[in-house]
Amino acid sequence: MAANKQEIIEFLAQEFSQALRKNTIEEITPKGAQLLYRVDQDDLRPGQTVSGPTLMLVADFVLYVAIIGHLGLIKMAVTTNMNINFFRKPDGTRDIRAVCKLIKVGRTLVTGEVWLYSVGDEEPVAHVIGTYALPQKS
Numbered sequence: 794m795a796a797n798k799q800e801i802i803e804f805l806a807q808e809f810s811q812a813l814r815k816n817t818i819e820e821i822t823p824k825g826a827q828l829l830y831r832v833d834q835d836d837l838r839p840g841q842t843v844s845g846p847t848l849m850l851v852a853d854f855v856l857y858v859a860i861i862g863h864l865g866l867i868k869m870a871v872t873t874n875m876n877i878n879f880f881r882k883p884d885g886t887r888d889i890r891a892v893c894k895l896i897k898v899g900r901t902l903v904t905g906e907v908w909l910y911s912v913g914d915e916e917p918v919a920h921v922i923g924t925y926a927l928p929q930k931s
Contacts, residue, residue: 826859843883852921
């Protein structure tokens with residue numbers, strides 16, 4: 794059972810509130826999601842670029858949001874794999890936009906791809922393929 798944007802925000806506020814501190818869910822689409830991550834000084838590495846761990850955090854979160862948008866409010870879906878390719882230096886003065894599309898939704902695993910952009914730039918800064926394991930139904 795799919796969940797809409799408001800249901801997801803309320804669920805996350807209750808179960809995973811820290812994830813909403815710097816993320817704004819912009820859109821839930823069929824088998825996808827888009828969000829905006831607010832970059833601040835804590836996200837930067839030397840050279841005033843957004844750090845790799847920050848980009849991985851954003852990609853992991855938007856993938857989870859896309860999954861719960863498609864399948865419903867699942868608490869215990871967990872990341873099992875993440876592969877990231879960094880293309881260019883993300884501008885540390887701009888927020889990060891994450892666009893996710895689910896590629897394969899199975900009974901036990903969901904795989905999706907995420908494109909990460911510095912806001913205002915058409916060229917992606919990174920591309921991620923990630924897989925989540927779904928909890929076993931009893």
